[in-house]
Amino acid sequence: MRTLGSWLAEHSIAIVSPLVLLAAWEWSSGRGVLREAFFPRPSTVAVHLAALAADGTLWSHLTTTLIRIGCAFALAAVLGVVLGLAMGLWRGLREGLDPVLAVIYPIPSILFLPLVGFLVPPGEIALIVTTAVTSFFLIAFTTTHGVRQIDRVVLEAALHYGARGWRLFTAVLLPGSLPSIFTGLRLGLGFALIVVVAVEIVSSSRGLGALLWLSWQILKVEDMYATFFVIALVGAVLYYGLASLQRRLLPWVQDAADR
Amino acid sequence: MSVVLPAVLLLLWEIASRLALVPPRYFPAPTTIGWVLVDRLATGDLGAALLVTLARLGLAFVLAAVPGVLLGLLMGIARPVRAALEPYVAFVFPVPKIALLPFLLIILGVGEPAFVLTGAASAFFQIVISTQAGVRTMDPRLLEVGRNYGAHGSRLFWKVILPAALPAIFTGLRLGLGLALIALIAVEFIAAKSGLGHLVYRHWQMLSTPEMYAAFALVGALGLAVTRGLRALQARVLGWQEESF
DSSP states (O other), X not given: OOOHHHHHHHHHHHHHHHHHHHHHHHHHHHTTSSOTTTSOOHHHHHHHHHHHHHTSHHHHHXXXXXXXXXXXXXXXXXXXXXXXXXXXXXXXXXXXXXXHHHHHTTSOGGGHHHHHHHHSOTTHHHHHHHHHHHHHHHHHHHHHHHHHTSOHHHHHHHHHTTOOHHHHIIIIIHHHHXXXXXXXXXXXXXXXXXXXXXXHHHHOSXXXXXXXXXXXXXXXXXXXXXXXXXXXXXXXHHHHHHHHHHHHXXXXXXXXXXX | OOXXXXXXXXXXXXXXXXXXXXXXXXXXXXXXXXXXXXXXXXXXXXXXXXXHHHHHHHHHHHXXXXXXXXXXXXXXXXHHHHHHHHHHXXXXXXXXXXXXXXXXXXXXOSSHHHHHHHHHHHHHHHHHHHHHHHHHTSOHHXXXXXXXXXXXXXXXXXXXXXXXXXXXXXXXXXXXXXXHHHHHHHHHHHTOSSSHHHXXXXXXXXXXXXXXXXXXXXXXXXXXXXXXXXXXXXXXXXXTXXXXX
16 A cells, blocks of 8 residues: 555645646736736636636536437437447448448548538437547447457357357457447547537537637636636546546456547 | 459549439539549649648658757767656647647748748657657667677667667658648648648538649648558568568
8 A cells, every 4th residue: 555645745836836827827827927818817716616616607518519419329328339339240240331430430520510400300309419539439439349359269259159149249349349449438438529619619508618719709818718628627527537437347447549 | 452342432533423313513423523633734733732731741740850869879879858848748749739820820930930830740750659669669689789799879879779769760751741731731731821632621511622622632642652651561561670561
């Protein structure tokens, strides 16, 4: 067991460095070294953040964004894993879809907004579907990859022991591809956040992206910083929370995304 | 790669659009889009927009790659530097970089520097993280062998550390370029008045759908060229390295 003291000693620079930066920022913005109109003092931003939180504005935008991410992610995860497994198992489907996905996947999801708007009712549903697009492809890709990298020996052993159909799927294919699937889900969730902010900037009056853009348009710079801080916090929680969840659930896996 | 399924899909779309089974106003026939693409690419706004986007992408990539690789190497080698900077990189890395756009817009004004820097920021953090991970996860035996053979300082860096980290650096650059493209297209869609992203937005607003799809397809081709091209380059230059996906 490490003591608190040794932990502090090891991470001292990592703790001190942001504090020093905040202090320097506070000082130079107060003295006019930095223009306060562009770089408001951290303490002022904190006051604005507290005010946004107190009158409920922040919570309503935050929950809107989180619900959108949740719906888009659920949609992308279910469809992506199903398609990915199917592509991993059936060679014909994989080779047929490969060129289609290769062209569609690198297109930034924000561009799907007009297209999705033609297909489904515009508004909330179009927004969620657009947010799901890139995550969906990403999850489908990593799942396919996961099925395909299962050791041939394991697969053949299972076949020799008489595993077929559903049994083969639940006992071998799914567990074997789980690490890849999880990595895909994690990256997909990150992309959902990126896209939802962009889509909210373009087409919504609610959500954190909309709040950020509105604050810029009416030059409420302190609110901009406060909103950015909340977006960054959501990103950090999603990213590092899922990474630690993956380490806990699948401790034997060396993460492909960390390499 | 098989071309049968894509060809069948395009054919079905063509027929459905020609027979008005789907509204042709929203889903024009692929041949119509193809014709617009060819026509506008050579002489019209499509070619010009492509050049604008490419110029922004190139500039953003260079602005991200040079400091990104240098900082990543420094963070990988020097422990205090890593400890001091890691909190910022870790905090900003998962943030959608499009959220930086309003800050750059008020500080730099509405214009190219703000647009390009948003794209550069998107690539920069990916490149830093991949590079420093490449240095830190290199086989320690390589370092020891290098030291035992008398390599120190700059010699150790050039002969051992840099070659060992090169695959990770290249992966970082490749992912970074893709992220920069995503961010730039979003910036063009949202704020810029030129480039392929803006073209999609404008033709969407005017409901000139063939032009919209043509610009859309061009972005897809650009994305494909960027991702596949760099991957092929990586396979050729760093042939000894296996990559998962």
